[in-house]
Each structure stands twice: as structure tokens, then as C-alpha cells.
Amino acid sequence: MTRVAIVGAHGKVAQQLMRVLYDRGDDFVGVVRNEDHAEDVYRLGGEGVLVDIETATADELAAAFSGCEAVVFTAGAGAGSGIERKRTVDYGGSVKSMQAAVIAGIRRFVQVSAWGVDTPLPEGTEPSWRAYVEAKRDADAVLRQSGLDWTILRPGGLTFDEGTGAITLGDSVPRGSIPRADVAELIAECIAQPGSIGHQWEVIGGDTPIADAVRALVTPA
Numbered sequence: 001m002t003r004v005a006i007v008g009a010h011g012k013v014a015q016q017l018m019r020v021l022y023d024r025g026d027d028f029v030g031v032v033r034n035e036d037h038a039e040d041v042y043r044l045g046g047e048g049v050l051v052d053i054e055t056a057t058a059d060e061l062a063a064a065f066s067g068c069e070a071v072v073f074t075a076g077a078g079a080g081s082g083i084e085r086k087r088t089v090d091y092g093g094s095v096k097s098m099q100a101a102v103i104a105g106i107r108r109f110v111q112v113s114a115w116g117v118d119t120p121l122p123e124g125t126e127p128s129w130r131a132y133v134e135a136k137r138d139a140d141a142v143l144r145q146s147g148l149d150w151t152i153l154r155p156g157g158l159t160f161d162e163g164t165g166a167i168t169l170g171d172s173v174p175r176g177s178i179p180r181a182d183v184a185e186l187i188a189e190c191i192a193q194p195g196s197i198g199h200q201w202e203v204i205g206g207d208t209p210i211a212d213a214v215r216a217l218v219t220p221a
Helices: 012-024 035-043 058-064 083-104 127-144 180-192 210-217
Strands: 003-007 027-032 047-050 070-073 108-112 149-155 157-159 166-170 177-179 199-205
Touching: 003 012, 012 027, 012 180, 027 035, 027 058, 035 047, 058 083, 070 083, 070 180, 083 108, 083 127, 108 127, 108 180, 127 149, 149 180, 157 180, 166 180, 166 210, 177 180, 180 199, 180 210
Parallel strands: 003 027, 003 070, 027 047, 070 108, 108 149, 149 199, 157 177, 177 199
Antiparallel strands: 166 199
């Protein structure tokens, strides 16, 4: 059994991930901003911890990670938030979570990023979208240099469709979409597969079963 800290546990991917971890027999701590969100974590079988990643210190966040073996960062400021919160949540929250993992003695770190964020943005890109892409891109760059046992997942457009259990996974894949449920299954599979450490993958819906897709790309342990 693995105990996993989930940053951004009220998010829609995280909600699916908690169901997957529960079904796999893993334990989880959901880091959330308010008590109502914590209730959702308890309802799904985990422990809810109240920490605002924008205002908390790395030490406070590390305390929330206590006893965990892995951290999943899947927080995001959301489509309706301002430009500044893209930086403080999607970038700053990620970097602080890395720092907290180090303090807590946790090496395994899985980050949910976004498809295509390394591609230069054209002139005239909407400012909020530019801020989001740059925050994800920069957070990924910090994680790759962090010394942690990292995996970065970059899903295409997220949908509420029922998961199919099959994906297209690779260093680079075409633009496409993927059910959130399948992203959650992929996160859990990467946690379970040590060979996924040190990989950054894009993912969309496809025809390859999730476990097989990961196994085909992992570095032999």
C-alpha cells in the first residue's frame, strides 16, 4: 500500500484519482483549501488536510505530507481565475510542493501539466491562456531539475466522458482529448511503476491499455 499526498484534491482529476487509489488499496491525503472540500476527501476514503498552498509555507505543506511516500500535484487556478493566480497556484504551488516534499523526505513526485506547453505561443495569445501555459511550462522545468523522482504527465483536452482505460502515450502525441478518469488511472499506474521516473509524457485518448502504454515506455528498473 502506498500513501499518496494529493495537492489540489478538490479538482476533478484528483477526485477521480482518489477513487482509483481507493480501489487499488492505496491510502491518500487530500490537500484542500476549505472544510467543505475536505469532506469530499473523507467521503472518498482518504484524509483531508486544510492547507492553502498560496499562503502556506513549505514547512506547513510538508507537515500535511507527513507519512506519505508520493506527492501528486494536480492543482490549478481554474479557468475563471486571474492571471496572477495562474502564477501563484500553477507555478508557485507546484514549486512549494516540491520544496515540501524535500522537507518531508518524500522523493516520488508526479505532476499533472498540460499538452504542448513547450510550444512557443503566437503573438496575440490571450493573456490568461499565456499565463497558464507559461506557469505549467516553468513548473515542469523546475521539477525536472529538482532532484526528485519525478514524472510529468501532459494530458490533452480534459473531458467528463467515461474512461475507456486506453490511451495514446508518448514523448509527443497529436493534439486530442482524454477523459479525466483515464488521466487518474495513468497517474496511479505511474506511481506503481518505478520505471516511469524521469519521464515526461503527453497523453490523449487511444487504443492501448493504460498499464501496457506505460510499460512500453518505462526505463527498466
